[in-house]
Amino acid sequence: MNCTIRSLYLCVKDMDRAIRFYESFLEQPVTGRDDLYSVFDVNGFRLGLFAYEKAGEDHTYGSNCLPSLEVDCLDILKKKLEGLPVIFECKRIGNNWVSEFEDSEGNHIELTAPVKEGDKL
Structure with a gap:
């Protein structure tokens, strides 16, 4: 089996706040912006931000x-x-x-x- 991990996402409560945080932290603009799912391209790795509450999903932080x-x-x-x-x-x-x-x-x-x-x- 050949397995490659190319992305992950983080659950967020406030998409705009999360985008501002990661644009500042990563020192780059968001690659794709959406109210439900936004993504950064970090050297070919996709770091997503998922507004789980807008999708009607529960989430337990761990x-x-x-x-x-x-x-x-x-x-x-x-x-x-x-x-x-x-x-x-x-x-x-x-x-x-x-x-x-x-x-x-x-x-x-x-x-x-x-x-x-x-x-x-």
Whole structure:
């Protein structure tokens, strides 16, 4: 079997607020905007935003699925976390710096960066 994961979506309560958050965080405009489902193209990976309440669906937030975004270096990681609710403080795990924050909709997102010589928290 050949399996490829090309996308994921996050449930959102307020599409406009979520789009503003991710446009700022990802430093790029939304690729496709809709009241029910909007999407960002992140280097060929589709990151969707799904307004589940408008679709009449229930949703239970949990921590068993954690999207992970990687940036180039520790300095960028620290800058992206500024002003965000940090759930898991930045820590070195193996060859990566790892942290977790909460987005504007209550989703937990992991943010990582490779460890480079001379890095200091």
